[in-house]
Each structure stands twice: as C-alpha cells, then as structure tokens.
Amino acid sequence: MIKTIEVQKSFGSSLAVDRVSFEVKKGEVLGFLGPNGAGKSTTMRMITGFLPLSGGKIIIGGYDIEEQPLQAKRLMGYLPENAPAYTDMPVLSFLQFIAKIRGLRGSDVDAAVEKAIATCHLEKVRYQIIDTLSKGYLHRVCFAQAILHDPPVLILDEPTDGLDPNQKHEMRELIKEMGKQKAIIVSTHILEEVEAICTRVIIIDQGKLVFNGSPDELLAQSPQAGLVHLRVQGRKIEELRTKLQELPSLGNVSINEGKDGSLTATLTAKSDKKLSAAKVAKLMQEANWDFDELYTGKGRLDEVFRRITSLDSAEEVKK
Amino acid sequence: MRNTMIIAKRELGSYFASPVAYVFLVIFLLLTGFFTFMMGHFFLRNEASLLSFFVWHPWLYMLLVPAVGMRLWSEELRMGTVELLFTMPITPSQAIWGKFLAGWAFLGLALLLTLPMVFTVYYLGEPDGGPIFTGYIGSFLMAGAYLAISGMTSACTRNQVISFITSVVICLLLVLAGYPPVTNILLKWGAPNSLVEFAAGLSIVFHFESMQRGVLDLRDLVYFCSLIAFAIFTTGVVLKSRRA
Numbered sequence: 001m002i003k004t005i006e007v008q009k010s011f012g013s014s015l016a017v018d019r020v021s022f023e024v025k026k027g028e029v030l031g032f033l034g035p036n037g038a039g040k041s042t043t044m045r046m047i048t049g050f051l052p053l054s055g056g057k058i059i060i061g062g063y064d065i066e067e068q069p070l071q072a073k074r075l076m077g078y079l080p081e082n083a084p085a086y087t088d089m090p091v092l093s094f095l096q097f098i099a100k101i102r103g104l105r106g107s108d109v110d111a112a113v114e115k116a117i118a119t120c121h122l123e124k125v126r127y128q129i130i131d132t133l134s135k136g137y138l139h140r141v142c143f144a145q146a147i148l149h150d151p152p153v154l155i156l157d158e159p160t161d162g163l164d165p166n167q168k169h170e171m172r173e174l175i176k177e178m179g180k181q182k183a184i185i186v187s188t189h190i191l192e193e194v195e196a197i198c199t200r201v202i203i204i205d206q207g208k209l210v211f212n213g214s215p216d217e218l219l220a221q222s223p224q225a226g227l228v229h230l231r232v233q234g235r236k237i238e239e240l241r242t243k244l245q246e247l248p249s250l251g252n253v254s255i256n257e258g259k260d261g262s263l264t265a266t267l268t269a270k271s272d273k274k275l276s277a278a279k280v281a282k283l284m285q286e287a288n289w290d291f292d293e294l295y296t297g298k299g300r301l302d303e304v305f306r307r308i309t310s311l312d313s314a315e316e317v318k319k
Numbered sequence: 320m321r322n323t324m325i326i327a328k329r330e331l332g333s334y335f336a337s338p339v340a341y342v343f344l345v346i347f348l349l350l351t352g353f354f355t356f357m358m359g360h361f362f363l364r365n366e367a368s369l370l371s372f373f374v375w376h377p378w379l380y381m382l383l384v385p386a387v388g389m390r391l392w393s394e395e396l397r398m399g400t401v402e403l404l405f406t407m408p409i410t411p412s413q414a415i416w417g418k419f420l421a422g423w424a425f426l427g428l429a430l431l432l433t434l435p436m437v438f439t440v441y442y443l444g445e446p447d448g449g450p451i452f453t454g455y456i457g458s459f460l461m462a463g464a465y466l467a468i469s470g471m472t473s474a475c476t477r478n479q480v481i482s483f484i485t486s487v488v489i490c491l492l493l494v495l496a497g498y499p500p501v502t503n504i505l506l507k508w509g510a511p512n513s514l515v516e517f518a519a520g521l522s523i524v525f526h527f528e529s530m531q532r533g534v535l536d537l538r539d540l541v542y543f544c545s546l547i548a549f550a551i552f553t554t555g556v557v558l559k560s561r562r563a
Contacts, residue, residue, distance in 0.1 A: 045402070048406040049405070049406055050402050050405050050406050050562065051562050051563075052559075052562060052563050069408075070408045070409075070410070071408075073406060073407065073408040074408045076406070078402075078403075078406045080399060080402045080403065080406075081399075082399060084398055084399030084400045084402060084403055085398075085400065085403070086329070086333065086398075086400055087398065088333050088336040088337055089329075089332075089333065089336065093332070097325065097329045098403075098407075100325045101322060101325050101326070101407050101408075101409060102407065102408065103408060129336075145403070
C-alpha cells in the first residue's frame with residue numbers, strides 16, 4: 001500500500017532524509033524508530049503529501065503522491081505530531097468538517113462521525129470546545145479525525161504521546177486491531193510499543209535507513225539475546241562451573257554469587273553452536289540438581305537501539 | 320468548488336466562535352459613523368450623498384482589514400493545523416480561496432450593516448442612487464484587495480503582530496501612491512513621468528474615487544481584481560515555499 005523509493009529531502013544544504021526506501025503492505029503495522037531529529041516526522045510529512053520531495057518517489061495504493069496527490073491523499077488518514085486541531089470548534093463540528101472535506105456527504109457524514117466518536121470514546125466531550133480538552137482527549141480527537149473515512153492507510157506520528165498508561169494501552173489495542181486490515185506506519189520512541197504492536201520495524205538515523213526487519217530480528221541483534229540464565233541454590237561456584245562444562249555447545253560462563261548465597265550463571269554458546277535453556281534443563285535433570293530460574297534472554301531493544309543509532313558506538317565497533 | 324465552500328464555511332464560523340467578529344463589527348460601525356458625521360461633516364455639507372461616508376473607507380480599511388486578515392494563515396501555521404489542511408484531499412488553491420472568501424464575506428457583512436446610512440440619506444433628501452451603488456461595489460472590492468494582501472503577509476509568518484504591521488504598511492503604500500508626497504519624491508529623484516504616472520495608477524484611492532462618483536470603469540474593476548488575484552497567487556507561492 002505504501003512504497004517509498006529512494007526518498008530524499010533536503011532543507012537548504014542539509015540532507016534531512018537520505019535515500020530511504022521501504023514498503024508497507026496491507027495487514028502490516030510498521031514501527032518507525034529513530035532518535036529525535038533523525039527525520040521520522042519529515043519522512044511522514046512527505047508520505048502524507050505535506051512536504052514536497054527533494055528526490056525519489058512515494059506511491060500510495062498505486063498513486064504517486066506528487067503526481068496524483070488527491071487520489072493518494074484520499075487513501076490516507078494522518079495523525080500529525082502534537083495532534084493539531086481547530087481549537088475554537090466543538091469536537092462534533094470539527095469531525096463533521098473533516099468528514100465533509102474528506103468527501104463524505106449527507107447521512108454518511110453523521111454515520112462516520114458517530115462511528116469515530118464511539119471508537120475513540122469521545123461521547124462525553126462531543127459538544128465541548130476542543131481548546132478546553134485535556135491532552136489525552138485532544139489526541140483522541142485528532143486520532144478520530146484520522147480514521148473518520150476508514151482509510152486503508154494510516155500514518156500516525158507518535159500516537160501515544162501524552163496519554164496516560166491506560167489510554168496508551170487502549171490506543172495500542174486499537175492500532176493492533178486496525179492493523180489487521182490496514183497498512184499502518186507508527187512513529188514512536190517508546191520501545192515497548194514496538195514489541196507490543198508492530199509487525200515490522202525500521203530505524204532511521206541521521207536521515208538514513210539503518211534497520212528494516214521484524215521486532216524479533218531487531219532483538220536478536222542485542223548482545224543479550226540468546227544468553228541462557230540459570231540460578232541455583234546451595235552449590236559452590238567451581239562445582240557449578242564444572243557441571244556446566246559438560247555442555248558441548250558451551251562457550252563462556254560467568255557466575256555471580258548473590259547475597260542469599262544463590263549462584264547466577266550466564267551462559268553463551270560457542271560461535272557456531274546453539275545453546276538453549278532446554279539443553280541446560282536436561283543437564284540439570286540428569287544430574288538431579290534443583291534450580292530456581294532458567295530462561296533464554298530475549299535481548300533488550302533499548303540496547304540494540306543505542307548500538308544502531310549512536311555514531312560513537314558504531315565507530316567503536318569498527319575499531 | 321464544494322471544497323472551497325466547506326473551508327469558507329468553517330472559517331466564517333470560527334470568526335463568530337470568538338468575540339473577534341462582534342468586536343470588529345461594532346468598532347467598524349462606530350468608526351464609520353464617527354468619520355462620516357463628525358470628521359466628514361455630513362450635515363454641514365447639506366447634500367444627500369454618501370461622499371463623506373465613502374471617502375474614509377481607504378483609511379479605515381487600512382487599519383481594520385489587516386485585523387481580519389492577519390490570522391488567516393498565521394493561526395494555521397502556529398497551531399499546526401496547516402498540516403491537517405494540506406494533507407486533506409483538496410488542492411492548495413481551494414484552501415486559499417476558501418479562507419479568503421470567508422474573510423471577504425465577513426467584510427461584506429460589515430459593509431451591509433452600514434445600510435442604515437443609505438436609508439438616512441434617502442430619508443433626508445433625494446440622493447443619486449448610482450454613486451451609492453458603485454460606491455458600495457468599490458468599497459467591497461477595496462476590502463477584498465486589502466484582505467488578499469493581509470492574507471499574503473499572514474502566510475509569511477506565524478506571528479500575527481508582524482503580519483498585521485506588514486500588511487498595514489503595504490496598504491498604506493497603496494493608498495499613498497497617488498498622493499503628492501509620494502509622487503513628488505519620485506519626481507525629485509528624477510523618475511520619468513511615465514513611472515510617476517504608473518505609481519499613481521497603483522493607488523487604491525485613485526481607483527476608488529471614480530467609483531464614488533458613480534463611474535463603473537472596467538479599468539478600476541480590472542485593477543482591484545488583479546490586485547486580489549496577484550495577492551492570492553503570491554499567498555500560494557509563499558505557502559508552497561514554506562514547505563519546500
């Protein structure tokens with residue numbers, strides 16, 4: 001549904017977005033990550049046709065955003081950053097205005113507005129002036145505006161920004177649900193959100209695409225990923241180490257002693273082998289050892305994010 | 320056309336959602352009354368005409384119309400709603416015309432509310448209807464030209480004060496262009512006569528005057544319409560370049 005090809009954007013002499021290409025299909029929720037100022041919002045503004053492109057192409061449902069902007073824009077709903085709205089209008093009138101400008105007519109306008117109000121739980125504030133709404137409600141009004149015409153493509157720039165934990169949860173559920181039938185791009189810098197709702201992740205840093213894959217693939221890049229953690233009670237460090245050496249695929253072991261006398265071992269595999277919690281469990285069972293804790297580390301997104309996006313660490317890796 | 324009307328309707332509604340519209344209407348009517356009767360010596364003239372009413376319009380509009388036009392785009396830029404507007408399936412010119420027409424309709428309403436002035440002269444005497452009719456048309460066109468200029472300066476900045484001051488200055492230049500102080504300066508600088516005449520020809524007052532006298536000259540209509548068209552076109556260019 002959404003296809004960007006070598007998209008470029010320059011402001012004066014600085015390149016804000018540098019040859020970014022990706023694709024989002026129907027049924028996908030794409031998480032759009034990057035540090036502040038990386039070019040996320042700029043890219044989204046180009047996709048929605050607000051900013052003209054300096055180079056490349058963007059195709060929305062078969063329509064080029066620059067050549068057939070009206071057809072392309074009809075397919076999209078857009079929640080801009082900071083949720084702008086005509087603050088002097090009541091919620092209902094604002095949504096009716098958007099519905100009309102989206103091309104709905106007559107009874108379709110009211111039907112669409114009522115549906116959006118119900119979806120976003122705006123019943124209580126429907127006659128309230130937008131200016132007087134709390135930030136959470138304002139965000140939901142702007143989200144309602146984006147889904148009003150049931151578009152097949154949704155572009156959401158930080159949709160959970162400023163919401164309380166309950167509202168965040170609700171918004172995520174809503175996006176996940178809608179993601180089944182639509183192509184959605186969500187920008188965020190809340191990393192748990194990516195795991196919670198996205199089927200795919202792209203990361204851009206300083207205008208360049210630095211990662212494009214599933215959240216699991218992203219996690220796998222973490223040095224923590226694949227590590228097996230084991231905690232046992234009432235054993236000696238050496239005793240545990242010798243026992244673990246029996247694992248053929250074992251690479252390194254580091255063992256820490258806790259305050260309560262328990263031992264925590266972190267196991268890595270040999271570079272060409274695989275190590276799993278199941279293998280360790282089997283070993284423990286055969287030896288008839290009890291253990292308190294045994295799991296395979298999933299990796300941490302914030303760690304991967306830092307590794308991928310910060311220049312300094314990238315240079316360190318090269319050295 | 321439908322989209323332009325939807326935009327215009329919303330814009331016009333937003334005038335009346337705040338006290339702005341009412342304050343403007345009241346002040347406009349008070350000032351036109353004051354200038355007509357006190358400054359223009361309506362009764363001393365002892366003639367049934369609206370000359371002392373229309374003659375102040377170029378000056379009155381110079382201050383009041385930018386107050387209507389200054390928020391036209393500045394507000395959208397400041398609130399970020401311009402991002403909503405330009406990602407809707409409408410063309411930029413539909414949005415620009417829609418907002419302009421809303422402001423113009425509002426100024427037209429203000430002008431309509433001065434109709435009691437017309438009833439007054441008809442009550443007091445037997446005025447010539449022609450100059451009154453063309454005077455109103457001229458005044459409306461002039462308001463449109465001022466508004467288009469304010470809209471243009473408003474597209475340049477998200478600061479309404481800057482927008483207001485710039486458009487007052489541009490309108491002032493347009494008013495003064497035909498007056499001796501400006502033409503004399505040009506002559507002193509040794510500008511050729513044709514240039515001086517051209518500058519004088521740009522004067523709003525010059526084009527409005529003939530309409531006050533009851534002359535509906537095609538050249539005056541073309542002047543006002545091209546002024547509006549130019550300012551609207553420039554608004555489009557400015558808004559586009561802001562995004563590039």
